[in-house]
Amino acid sequence: MKIFKRLGVVACLFFIASCETLETKQEAFPSFYDENQNPVSMVIVPAINETAAADAGQLVSATLAQPFADNGYYVVPLPIVTQIFQSEGILDGQQALGLPGELFRNAFGADTVLYVTIDQWETNYIVLAANVTVGMSYVLRSTATDEVLWSYRAQQVVDTSADSSGFILADIIMTAVQTAVTDYLPIAYQVNSMAVATLPYGKYHPLVGTDGETGVISTRLKEEAINELSQ
């Protein structure tokens, strides 16, 4: 009996290992630990919105500067980036996607460009309950070589059901009304922090250079983000 149990554990571990390859931050994103590259500054281009929610792009763009700055990077101020882009006729991230890194290097003096794709932003209603799903892909590219330095995909599902009022119809209406745009924002923040947790600390973070061995980076999520962007 005992041997079966043990075999079961081994089989389970084997199963988990076969679908998730995990790496350390340094293995997954080596350029951050290379003194010759070591990116410091980033331009965040307006988020690419692949969902039906019209204002998701603008809202998500506004959540990005803070978590990346907090991770130790110099983020070129978003209102200024937006203004310069608009004067060049670039209104959304999709248009910025085709531009060579060199252009961002010349215009902003930035080492890297961050592309964010919103691929999920939806509410699923199940009679009395609702849940909101937000999924985003992040790709950070070098402006010198156009090489991908960091990428990750993160997703969060949150139950947003209203308190039951005792009247089924009222509950359904409540549920529908309660999933307003503002409900997505805290979730967007959570998705950002899930993704940023896999990004090596930058120059302005007190722990820069100490996190190479930490963090378990899912190779699948790292690659999914790149696929999402090239679609």
Added chain:
Amino acid sequence: MNTKSLLLVLTLSVLGACTNVSQGGYYWGAYSPTYFEMVKNPSEETSSRRLEALTDIIDTSIEKGLRVPPGVYAERAMMYLEKDETLAMADFQAEISSYPEAQPFIERIVSRYTNQ
């Protein structure tokens, strides 16, 4: 993790307990809410609230001995640019002294403005 970084973490968590300092060591005040407001509803009122929030971040950070978060001086400089050039240039300069990486794009903005 070495003792130096452990000490830093400890210092940051102590700081965090009294002034809402983020894990990166910044005080962000009303940075995000005022930005959303401005994006969703651009008006005199929302941009003056934005200016207030930026000033609060700068003043509180200085008071607490923290580095002002990236972009905050530069953004306030942009808001000052139309009204008071001296204040604007001082803020642009402060952004560059805090973050040398900002120099290229700030020089670009300033030269664009003075060539108008």
